[in-house]
Amino acid sequence: MNQLNHITYNENGEAMVGEGVGFERIRRITGYLVGTLDRFNNAKRAEERDRVKHDVYHSVAGNADAHDDIRHSA
Amino acid sequence: MIQQIEKRDGRCVFFDVTKIANAIYKAAEASGGHDYQMSMRLALDVADYVDANCPTSTPTVEYVQDAVEKILVESGHARTAKAYILYRNERSRQREMNTRLMKIYEDLTFQSAIENDIKRENANIDGDTAMGTMLKYGSEGAKQFNEMFLLEPHIAKAHREGDIHIHDFDFYTLTTTCTQIDLLKLFDGGFSTGHGFLREPNDIMSYSALACIAIQSNQNDQHGGQSVPNFDYSMAPGVRKTYWHKYRDNLAKALEVFGLEEEGLEAAKALVEACPGKPVLGDDNGASEYIRSRLLERTDEKTADSILAFTLKYARRETERATYQAMEALVHNLNTMHSRAGAQIPFSSLNYGTDTSPEARLVMKSLLLATEAGLGNGETSIFPIHIFKVKEGVNYNPEDPNYDLFRLAMRVSAKRLFPNFSFLDAPFNAQYYKPGRPETEAAYMGCRTRVIGNVYDPTREIVNGRGNLSFTSINLPRIALKAEGDMEAFFAELDSKIELVIEQLKARFRIQSQKRVRNYPFLMGQGVWIDSDKLSPDDKVGEVLKHGSLTVGFIGLAECLKALVGKHHGESEQAQRIGLTIITRMRERMNRESRETGMNFTVIATPAEGLSGRFVRLDRERYGVIPGVTDRDYYTNSFHVPVYYPISAFKKIQIEAPYHELTNGGHISYIELDGDPTQNLDAFEAVVRYMKECGIGYGSINHPVDRDPICGYTGIIGDVCPRCGRREGEAVSIEKLRQLGVYKNHNSDTIGYHGDPNEERDRRPNPLR
Ligand SMILES: [Zn+2]
Numbered sequence: 001m002n003q004l005n006h007i008t009y010n011e012n013g014e015a016m017v018g019e020g021v022g023f024e025r026i027r028r029i030t031g032y033l034v035g036t037l038d039r040f041n042n043a044k045r046a047e048e049r050d051r052v053k054h055d056v057y058h059s060v061a062g063n064a065d066a067h068d069d070i071r072h073s074a
Numbered sequence: 075m076i077q078q079i080e081k082r083d084g085r086c087v088f089f090d091v092t093k094i095a096n097a098i099y100k101a102a103e104a105s106g107g108h109d110y111q112m113s114m115r116l117a118l119d120v121a122d123y124v125d126a127n128c129p130t131s132t133p134t135v136e137y138v139q140d141a142v143e144k145i146l147v148e149s150g151h152a153r154t155a156k157a158y159i160l161y162r163n164e165r166s167r168q169r170e171m172n173t174r175l176m177k178i179y180e181d182l183t184f185q186s187a188i189e190n191d192i193k194r195e196n197a198n199i200d201g202d203t204a205m206g207t208m209l210k211y212g213s214e215g216a217k218q219f220n221e222m223f224l225l226e227p228h229i230a231k232a233h234r235e236g237d238i239h240i241h242d243f244d245f246y247t248l249t250t251t252c253t254q255i256d257l258l259k260l261f262d263g264g265f266s267t268g269h270g271f272l273r274e275p276n277d278i279m280s281y282s283a284l285a286c287i288a289i290q291s292n293q294n295d296q297h298g299g300q301s302v303p304n305f306d307y308s309m310a311p312g313v314r315k316t317y318w319h320k321y322r323d324n325l326a327k328a329l330e331v332f333g334l335e336e337e338g339l340e341a342a343k344a345l346v347e348a349c350p351g352k353p354v355l356g357d358d359n360g361a362s363e364y365i366r367s368r369l370l371e372r373t374d375e376k377t378a379d380s381i382l383a384f385t386l387k388y389a390r391r392e393t394e395r396a397t398y399q400a401m402e403a404l405v406h407n408l409n410t411m412h413s414r415a416g417a418q419i420p421f422s423s424l425n426y427g428t429d430t431s432p433e434a435r436l437v438m439k440s441l442l443l444a445t446e447a448g449l450g451n452g453e454t455s456i457f458p459i460h461i462f463k464v465k466e467g468v469n470y471n472p473e474d475p476n477y478d479l480f481r482l483a484m485r486v487s488a489k490r491l492f493p494n495f496s497f498l499d500a501p502f503n504a505q506y507y508k509p510g511r512p513e514t515e516a517a518y519m520g521c522r523t524r525v526i527g528n529v530y531d532p533t534r535e536i537v538n539g540r541g542n543l544s545f546t547s548i549n550l551p552r553i554a555l556k557a558e559g560d561m562e563a564f565f566a567e568l569d570s571k572i573e574l575v576i577e578q579l580k581a582r583f584r585i586q587s588q589k590r591v592r593n594y595p596f597l598m599g600q601g602v603w604i605d606s607d608k609l610s611p612d613d614k615v616g617e618v619l620k621h622g623s624l625t626v627g628f629i630g631l632a633e634c635l636k637a638l639v640g641k642h643h644g645e646s647e648q649a650q651r652i653g654l655t656i657i658t659r660m661r662e663r664m665n666r667e668s669r670e671t672g673m674n675f676t677v678i679a680t681p682a683e684g685l686s687g688r689f690v691r692l693d694r695e696r697y698g699v700i701p702g703v704t705d706r707d708y709y710t711n712s713f714h715v716p717v718y719y720p721i722s723a724f725k726k727i728q729i730e731a732p733y734h735e736l737t738n739g740g741h742i743s744y745i746e747l748d749g750d751p752t753q754n755l756d757a758f759e760a761v762v763r764y765m766k767e768c769g770i771g772y773g774s775i776n777h778p779v780d781r782d783p784i785c786g787y788t789g790i791i792g793d794v795c796p797r798c799g800r801r802e803g804e805a806v807s808i809e810k811l812r813q814l815g816v817y818k819n820h821n822s823d824t825i826g827y828h829g830d831p832n833e834e835r836d837r838r839p840n841p842l843r
Binding site for chain 1: 421453454456459491492520521522681742744774776778779780781782783784791795800802803804805806807808809811
């Protein structure tokens with residue numbers, strides 16, 4: 001039953017693992033962590049990949065003043 | 075003449091006219107009548123009518139009941155007819171509920187968790203196991219029973235129709251939500267779990283093991299989470315004891331190695347016990363000097379120094395190792411141990427960050443490093459929830475003694491999503507803080523619950539031994555939709571819903587109060603709950619429960635504002651002002667209730683697992699699809715700015731911070747960071763610091779944590795694993811894994827939780843500004 005150890009062979013006769021094993025995507029859902037392995041369908045995974053990304057780190061670097069303001073201010 | 079009558083289940087029974095007479099008499103009684111003879115005459119009229127008119131020889135119950143109504147109305151007994159119809163409707167509703175319950179049981183029995191929403195309703199019960207399913211039978215049955223027999227009809231209706239939601243409704247009559255466990259008090263002198271007595275722990279390994287057992291045992295007595303409010307302070311004595319043992323044992327070894335003793339242990343024991351002070355990690359307390367003087371009676375200076383150097387070096391090294399192993403074991407246990415008939419992992423939360431002793435610092439460092447390393451195969455641990463307490467002068471600034479741990483906490487959180495961060499300097503938390511008294515440091519339970527203020531006993535505004543008793547949430551968007559833009563109508567309806575919830579919380583409290591100490595063998599029997607140690611097994615718990623909180627929550631402030639003024643509080647300052655007015659109104663009403671009753675009525679920003687989807691579904695049925703209000707599959711969590719709305723991290727924090735002050739029963743704000751924050755810890759720290767500066771009470775940063783279970787890579791994985799190069803579902807050659815040095819025996823025992831995937835799907839990262 002341990003799929004992670006299930007060995008298959010490719011056309012060259014090489015021993016392979018990982019057939020059918022998805023990636024685990026841990027997310028926080030209402031405060032608790034959720035291991036999404038086997039839970040979300042492909043459409044949802046695809047949608048998640050499509051999320052709009054923002055250039056987070058650049059915006060910090062580009063705003064060194066504001067950044068410094070809040071660092072180490074007691 | 076009718077002989078038989080067909081019941082609803084198809085069985086035929088003898089027709090008995092007195093049964094009809096009894097039913098009519100009951101209805102007449104309800105409207106003030108007392109004439110049984112009249113009831114019998116009417117029943118005979120019904121029988122005659124059925125005899126003459128029924129198309130079949132065996133009438134159904136429904137047919138006979140219709141006939142009763144007809145005869146009552148036609149013979150001028152209007153009020154009795156009305157009472158009879160009401161009675162009939164109520165019976166029919168109960169029958170429907172029974173049918174519904176049986177349908178639920180059928181689905182639970184024959185569907186898997188993937189197919190069945192109810193089995194996945196509670197995120198951390200495995201609905202596919204025998205015990206998990208048995209728990210669901212119990213839970214669903216209890217809900218129906220509580221609704222039918224315990225709730226006042228108007229409250230049952232509000233709950234059923236989604237005006238309000240009574241949380242943990244299956245446990246309505248059974249117990250309370252959660253507790254902040256004072257481990258040191260529990261450990262003092264040992265404790266009993268009901269399966270045996272556990273001696274006071276004597277080293278860090280047993281401190282951590284007993285911490286897990288305490289959490290597990292208490293979880294069996296409550297339906298919410300279990301929290302340790304000051305884990306650092308609680309574990310430090312364990313490290314101290316371990317160090318003494320290691321010091322003694324290594325001294326014994328050194329005495330043997332350097333040829334002073336054949337068997338060193340007794341001599342070492344005698345030496346250590348004679349020391350003026352016990353040596354601890356951070357302070358030798360004069361032990362070395364004393365032992366050195368004693369050794370010099372028997373050997374030269376060089377040997378004496380060597381013995382001491384050996385002792386100190388290995389005592390420290392072994393203590394560090396033992397502490398790390400203890401914390402590693404704790405994380406492992408909290409992710410695998412079960413409670414509630416083996417079907418549920420306890421909801422555990424550990425608060426720490428402020429104890430600056432070397433022992434506590436070692437505990438925190440070890441716990442954080444063990445969490446960073448991950449479980450057996452490097453998986454991210456799901457439990458415990460870590461809450462790092464941020465405090466100026468303790469860990470917030472570089473010159474503070476625990477600043478290094480604050481930095482480490484952020485590094486770990488950037489990789490593993492925990493710790494979250496709580497802020498003791500937020501004015502509403504700072505007001506309780508007393509230096510040197512860790513029980514006055516605000517703590518958080520699970521995903522947000524907070525209990526520290528104490529109207530019932532203002533001399534004990536502490537976290538230890540206290541928790542939430544129950545909470546009920548209000549569907550804010552529903553109230554706004556009903557009001558149709560009329561502010562006055564909105565606030566009137568809001569007020570009436572708050573009143574309803576207060577009435578319901580009090581009714582539930584009356585049930586909770588009737589329980590006795592023996593109903594909670596651990597929580598009350600072992601004195602975990604504050605003052606329960608003063609009670610005997612048959613005492614009622616009502617009085618000590620008053621240290622707990624009774625709490626009103628709310629869902630969907632954003633959608634509520636959309637419905638009221640067309641914009642949510644992230645979009646418009648006017649909406650923000652109204653939002654604050656709404657939550658202030660809730661808080662003020664709860665404050666007033668506290669003053670009037672001397673009990674702790676509070677407001678919580680409801681976490682909403684499962685619930686937000688239910689509310690919106692019901693509202694969509696009623697009001698249709700309204701853009702920005704009912705057009706998604708969930709309502710936004712409490713006061714949060716909607717997850718789909720693009721907004722900078724700083725702006726989001728500014729908008730949400732004032733609600734933290736208002737929600738004294740608990741709150742949390744989330745920021746979604748894009749990319750891999752371990753690559754930019756400065757950005758991570760900037761967000762945490764900004765939370766603190768804005769008066770956030772409790773905050774957390776979300777970011778994707780992906781893992782390839784085949785090669786063990788943890789980080790962000792797009793289509794292709796950056797380490798082994800395979801795609802989802804694809805195989806990779808063992809040879810390649812060997813070359814990468816990552817091939818080993820894997821095991822696939824991971825655990826997972828269901829939440830609301832729809833809400834998660836719509837989240838967008840917040841840029842920092
Ligand atoms: Zn990989």
